[in-house]
Amino acid sequence: MWLWLLKRIGQVLPTLFILSILIFGLQQLMPGDPALILAGEERGDPQVLAQIRAELRLDRPIYEQYLYWIGNVLTGDFGFSWRIRMPVSQLILDKLPVTAQLAAMSFIIAVLIGVPAGIISAVKRDQPADWAANGVALFGISTPNFWLGIMMILFFSAELGWLPPSGYVPLTEDFWQSIATTIMPAFVLGTGVASVLMRHTRAAMLTALSQDYVRTARAKGLRERVVVWKHALRNALIPVVTLGAIEFGRLLAGAVLTEQVFTIPGFGKLIVDAVFNRDYPVVQGVVLATALIFVLLSLVADLLYMAINPRLRQA
């Protein structure tokens, strides 16, 4: 098992290496010359352009640019934003808590809605509760986030005036105000994930409920509640946990549209701005950080999977 763990952790490094090449390479395909954008008014002056290019090493061969970048990254230096004039690592550290808070809240909402709904619809299969849950899930999957976000702003902020329509207050500044600014975007993001979790929980529960060990549990004389919670759910949750970890990773990668709608200054907004400004160091740094988070989360998912699935433990 320890060997497996070492191997699994060992996979993280090559994955990140390949990702770094992809991130760097793909960005070169973006149309538009960063030097032109940075030069602004002086874009007509070839000397200025050449100077900018030399300064940013844009005149060097691509592999040299890559090696320079990755070398710095390995020493913890993600570079300096061309546009915002701040270290990229500082930007990441600024925005990460915002996105993390949003992701955590969305995930909690998703789990609180999705898992119980999945259980209920499996236990009450082909009954009104099941139809209702499936209908809501279909709505959750197929509703575009930005639309739902706008509707919520219209209703809760414009109509009722309960919640601020946009903006963000950090948790450390004012806890309740912070929750108030993030609850709507968290709900918007959470419903999509909740629907996915609900569908998977339902499917896994239906599989588990039709197993002989569930029949055995009933034959033992256990209450139906115990049969469902102890025997069926504990087995059904194994695949759901993995899925949950991956969905959480997706939430952490930032939600571009939702953050735009609610003007939340998170990862999503940071990366979109950086792409439009051709701010290469920021794009590279943020995408790499996101990838790192994602890779680590899927590692956590695997470890969790092993922890809750005895069949994998001895392997």
Added chain:
Amino acid sequence: MTVLLELRDVVKHFPVRDALGRRAGAVHAVDGVSLSVAEGEVLAIVGESGCGKSTLGRVMLRLIEPDSGSVRFAGEDLATLSPSALRARRRDMQIIFQDPFGSLDPRMTVAQAIAEPLRLHRLVPRAEEPARVTELLRRVGLRPESAGRWPHEFSGGQRQRIAIARALASNPRLIIGDEPVSALDVSVQAQVINLLRDLIRDLRLTFVLVSHDLGVVRHVADRVAVMYLGRIVEEGPAEEVLGAPRHPYTRALVAAMPGAQTKTPPLEGDVPSPIAPPSGCRFHTRCAFAAERCRAETPRLEGMGHAVACHFAESLPPPAERIAALGGGERLARLQAFFRGTAPSPTGMGEHA
């Protein structure tokens, strides 16, 4: 002998729905079955796949609600019991399923699985639980160290032993074995059958064996009930039913046992659909002796001791040969003897046994 389990006119149909969820008929899984099982008796229910025997086994324990008819256990109608009283009753009746890979909760250790009924029905004090688990494991031929391990670490035969230990945990009066060995390798089958037979004898269990394997049935059953498309067509002492079958269907089954020396031709065709079972005698579509009356009139299960549901049971020619020594079990018997270590193996495998 006192009757432990009594079924009267039990009917169970499973609705079949079309794509729009409308009722489009029903699978006639069990269609008017009456049976009784005496205390300490081993009754085998045999028949082809899909004849309703597993459903019948589950109805006996009320794991499935019958549509109509009554199931009485120890004189008590299970349908009248409150849910909690029924759950309490369950300690007296247990089931062993066919698939040893599906019947054990993968997230429970062997000890947890066996101890759960003990705790549920408060059968032993917590402190004595490990001792009881060890005793049960020994009883089914597993080492006490198995207790802390997970189901996936065991082979099919071992898992079936665990399932048996689990079924025995609550000291039940009735155990239903739903094809308990048919998922196992033949050599392992013999071991598990031996184990079951010893347990039935030593613990004086009442056992209902649901099986399609007459070789297995012959080795454990006192009485046999033959099912065809949801109905019992023949029922009686095992030796009589298997040795001198009277219903044409039973004859064909017995003749199909490996090694049976008989000229009864094998059955042709498939079992008709249980959604639209044939009229009259359900076997008439495949019966060599079928006459007009068989299409129209449903035969009743008649006869004391050895009962048959056939209009022509009295007038049919006797089976061409008495099934000599029931050769079908011969290989099994050899294997059983081998694993018991009493007979020298013809292949010389027995040397180190």
